[in-house]
Amino acid sequence: MTMARLDATGGWIIAPDPQAAGLTRAVIGHDQTGAEVALSVVEERPLTIYLNSREIVTAMTIGDYPEYLALGFLKNQGMLGTADEVTGVDYDEEVEAVVVRTKVETSHEAKLAKKTRTSGCAVGTVFGDMMEGLEGLTLPAAEARTSWLYALSHQINRTPSLYLEAGAIHGTVLCQQDQPLVYMEDVGRHNAVDKIAGWMFSTGTPAADKILYTTGRLTSEMVIKTALMGIPVLASRSGFTAWGVEIARQVGLTLIGRMKGARFVCLAGEERLVRDADPAQVPEEGRSSRRKGAS
Incomplete structure (x- = not known):
């Protein structure tokens, strides 16, 4: 997968590489005319995640960045805290497994016993109480300029990706002001955001000044994960679920959806929004700029 470091003028840290080996395959079929x-x-493909000697979950994934996916999944499930010292993250391609090792082993029987199937594509799973960690959570008083949102939408929607190449996939992008930084994709939006969380955890990247952009729906799971990551703004081309909106209001997360053109x-x-761009000056999305829908 392509990794491009920030240069002096800014740019992607990680961007999709839709031509990378192993992410897609050519399949022959016939269209409505028989052609x-x-x-x-x-x-x-499956990826089994272990925390020390304990098997936690097997996730269906496209197979890129397995170490970030494992770290982010464990972090977002509350199984890895900021005080936990990770001593190793080992990926075995042959057995399709990642083992995350910590200095002090922990037990998560109670969390593992309680599972919630989420509305995420490829059937996401949350272990333990979905709302755990949100009580008393205060997100940073950052701002979100509409000029940034328009610039991000324009650049992300035109970046080569599996989403454009093949569809049937979701993308999640970590952004800072008007600059997209890390773009992760997967068959489930929960996997894509976990990869972002894993990258942030492993690099020590701060969240207070970030925006999370997703191609998927703004569900309760997406809102909870974004809030627990400490990111104050979540935006999407897609729509909302009522519980997603309710939780966002509860924790003070700025939730922006249906972003298309202006x-x-x-x-x-709403209090974080700074309307510094005239919507009348933002071009509408043409047919050629629209992304393929992800199922």
Whole structure:
């Protein structure tokens, strides 16, 4: 997968590489007229995540950045805290497993016993109480300029990606002001955001001045994970669920959806918005700039 470091003028730290080996395969089919067509189809494979000697979960994933996915999953499930010292993250490609090792072993029987299937594609799973960690949470009093949102949407929607190449996938992008930094994709939006969380955890990247952009729906799971990561702004091209909005209002997260061209809707955290761009000056999205829908 392509990794591009920030240069003096800014740029991607991690960007998608839709041509990378192993992410897609060519499949022959026939269209509505009976004509033969070749499609690029996203691969899907299992990845088993271990915390020390304990098997935690097997996730279906496209297979890139398995170490970040494992770290982010454990972090977002509350199984790795800021005080936990990670001594190793080992990926075995042959057995399709990642082992995350900590200096002091921990026990998570109570969390593992309670599972919630989320509305995330590829069936996300949250262990323990979904709302755990949100009580008393205070997100940073950052600002979100509309000029940043328009610039981010324009650049992200035109960046080469599996989302554009093959569809059937979700993307999540970590941004700072008007600059997208890290772009992760996967068959489930929960995996994509976990990869972001894992990258932030492993690099010690602060969250207070970040914006999280997702191509997927703004569900309760997305809101909870974003809030627990400490990111104050979550934006998407897609729509909302009522519980997602309710939780965002509860924790003070700025929630922005239906971002297309000059249009968007903010259903929580309106106080962070700084309207410094004239929507009339923002070009509408043309057919050629629209991204493929992700199922």
